[in-house]
Amino acid sequence: MANIKNDGVTLEAMTTRAVSLSDAVLRTPVVPLKTPLIGDLMGGGSVFLKLECFQHTGTFKARGALSVARQIPEDRLGAGITAASAGNHAIAAAWAARQCGMSAKVVMQNTANPFRIARARAEQADVILRDPGPDTFAEAERLSREEGRTFIHPFEGIDTTLGASGVGLELIQDVPELDAVIVSVGGGGLISGVAAAIKAVNPKCKVFGVEPTGADSMSRSLAAGQPIALDKVMTIADSLAPPMALPFGYALCAAYVDEIVTVTDDQICAGMVVLQQEAKLAVEPAAGAAIAGMIGPLRARLLGQKIGVVICGANMDAASYEVLLARGRDHLDELIAP
CATH class of the missing domain: 3.40.50.1100 (Rossmann fold)
Incomplete structure (x- = not known):
């Protein structure tokens, strides 16, 4: 992992910022996702959802x-x-x-x-x-x-990261012995804060990011060893579609994120179906991506483990949601297949 010096994202700084925001920001619930399907898929492991979809404005x-x-x-x-x-x-x-x-x-x-x-x-x-x-x-x-x-930048900067770190602090406080945390990735504002917080409290906990295949700027940047910009993005998950990674968020991801995997738009829609059917949550594609990452590319290595999944948001109108849900139902079997 890369070494970041003097970035200011310390446990003390993150805790202080979380306390300072607590008068206005909701401490969102962490709930177990315990159903027969999830139990079978994850080899009897425990899954906990951090419900940032219930935050003010509908997202983290x-x-x-x-x-x-x-x-x-x-x-x-x-x-x-x-x-x-x-x-x-x-x-x-x-x-x-x-x-x-x-x-x-x-x-x-x-x-x-x-x-x-x-x-x-x-x-x-x-x-x-x-x-x-x-x-x-x-x-x-x-x-x-x-x-x-x-x-106010959408994802880059220390104050954005310190704000987002409260998600990770709350999650690891509520479920201290997590083996892994899964976070969807756009520009990196969320995962940079969550990963820094998780690693500061429980360094053994793995942090995995999930990007759309059509908007994979952060995973490409990590592979290249520097922030890069994409020529184009193509995904239904518009909140995960910044066409570039930027230096501050990139550096934190390089330091604290163990791996970033990608999922297709079909898998994202199927993830939305899983959350609707198993958790009774109507979420936007960005949240569907995180659960799709767990069930799809990350499943084999997470069997039997204790996993936290950040459900980042749910700002979606009913008509658009139904279109994506119908698409997800068509591809659900592919996502949950052995």
Whole structure:
């Protein structure tokens, strides 16, 4: 594993940040997923779900966004914040701004799910729609430059990681003897914090990431030994689809993540079906990816073990959910096959 020096992501820093956010962030439940199917698939192992889908704004993103927002100097609060997002981060940034008494002007991709756009507006954000990719970020940069708004990055930076680390701290406190933790990976903001927290408390616990095959920037970066950008991304899991890894999140993943595996969109949809049928949870594709990673590419090495799975979010409208669920039912047998 890589060695990170002076990164500031220490157990003390993570614990202090979690305490400081506890007045506003929910301590989400950890529940066992104990059904005949899961027991058979995982060789009698124990599976525990960390339900960040019940966090404010519907995803773990609220933790990082509030962690960043609370570091904004008092003399800049009046200018408010901006963010660039496909959906979940915009919602969380708007929520965080509201908690801090700031205005939010967020830039969302014009391909974003209308449900997520409506959720951002419900958090009192002024929403601007732009083409995906560079145009979205360019508009947020313009707002920061011309209006003085603080840009809250969707996944990169120490304050984002410290905020997300609360997920890992809570999980390992509730289930101290975990053998492995599984986290879906987009830009790395979540897994960098979770992995750092897990390893600080229980170094023997393995941390596995799961990426879509069509958006595997972090696993490719780890293989290359440096952050890389993808020429294109193609996945239904839009919240796992940043086209690049960036230095801070990459370095933490290189240090603390044991391995990242990939799953197809069909497997992701099948994972959503598993969570609906076995856990009674209606989740977005990013959460389906984590359970698909456990049942698919990671299953053989996790048989009989005690496993934590982060259920990262559930921001999905009913119509889109049903389409993906139908696709998942068509591929469920492939995912759970021996």
